[in-house]
Amino acid sequence: MTRHARNCTAGAVYTYNEKKRDAAESGYGTNAKRLGKDSIKSFDCCSLTLQPCRNPVVTKDGYLFDKEAILQYILTKKNEYSRKLKEYERLRRIEENELTQEANQKQLARMEKFVNAGKPTTTPAHKPSATLSKPTKLDDAPSTSSSAIAGSSSSISNMANGHETKLPSFWLPSECPNAGVAKAKAPDSTIYCPVSQQPLRVKDLIDVKFTLLKDGDNKRSLIAKEARYMCPITHDVLSNAVPCAVLRPTGDVVTMECVEKLIRKDMIHPLTDRKLKDKDIIPLQRGGTGYSFTNDNLQGKEKRPMLQV
Structure with missing residues (x-):
């Protein structure tokens, strides 16, 4: 039987494709999958709204936001x-x-x-030590009010003894019966x-200024276009695959290739001929969503139980 046969079972090696297929069918092992394009935030989208910026601004760390x-x-x-x-x-x-x-x-x-320290501790001899009063008929019979109080004190209901106006809530930590007073912080x-x-x-x-791509297509809106902006110096199309930087004095977005090959040689702004410093070049952070953080980890993994032979 040839090694390219459809139902070849004579192989001595457990191939990667067979391992992935068996893992998918059995439900065991780590399920890894590369994230798609829809899971990556576009480079010109706001980090809060995840939508294309109308008035883009950037922080000194390079994160883009809508103003x-x-x-x-x-x-x-x-x-x-x-x-x-x-x-x-x-x-x-x-x-x-x-x-x-x-x-x-x-x-x-x-x-x-x-x-109390200045008072005498012993009772004087001319005063009686204690006077005992005989119980009257009113004292012999227990009052109904005292019996009611005794009965209410022994009640296990949470509505007795004035608790009907304040009921504990066991869903809020601050309203629990054993909750203490919050400390001021x-x-x-x-x-x-x-x-x-x-x-x-x-x-x-810092206000950011994107240079529109001159493609001659005026029928589609700007959001509908995949290639919307370009580098104002080299006219390269900007995308998630192209590292970009923001020039602080003017807010222009240029490619990192342009920065390394043209700007860093003389540290002069190519459009205004102004002297630049290292802090005036802000690398623009790309990507970054809840699924992938700044294009560093584009692979989602799901760990499952694994059976070993």
Whole structure:
């Protein structure tokens, strides 16, 4: 039987294709698959909305955002900080009141101890030690109110003894019966980038200017085109496969090949003839979604139980 036969079973080697086929049919082993194009964020899309940017801005770390989306994010974080600051001040006032009450109680306890220390410990002889009063008929019969109180104190219902106005909630940690008072913790006023988790300020955002590709196709919209932008210097088409960089003074997006071969030789902006520094060249981060992070790991793996012979 030849080695290329369709139903060849005489091979002494367990091939890779047979292993993958058996793993898929049996449900055991690691299932690895390369992610498709739809799982990768385009280089000109916002890192928050995952849509093409209308007014693109870039951070100093090279992450692209839509200006409206990132400003809304910063405003939301500032409002959240204001809310946390008010809650922190409220908890601080509660803690200060508790400390004041505790100090007053300790002061009263010391005063009572000092006053009781000056009193005589023995009863004088001319005063009777104790007076016993005979129980009256009213005292002999137990009152209905006291029996009701005793009965209510021994009740196992969670609606007795005034608990009908406050019911514990076992779904909220702060409302559990054994939950303690939350401690005041000062909130952090720093706003962090949602992608890089680095401090983010509005003045650090740099406006980005993409150069439209001159292909002569005016019938299709810009979003419908796969090739939308080009390098303003070399006229190379920009895509996820082409590393790009942003020039800080003008915001132009150029290819990294153009940066390495043309710009870094003299460190002069080719369009404006301005002197550039190393910090003026910001590499644009590509890709990056919930499935793949900046094109470093494009393979999804699912680990399953494995049987070994």
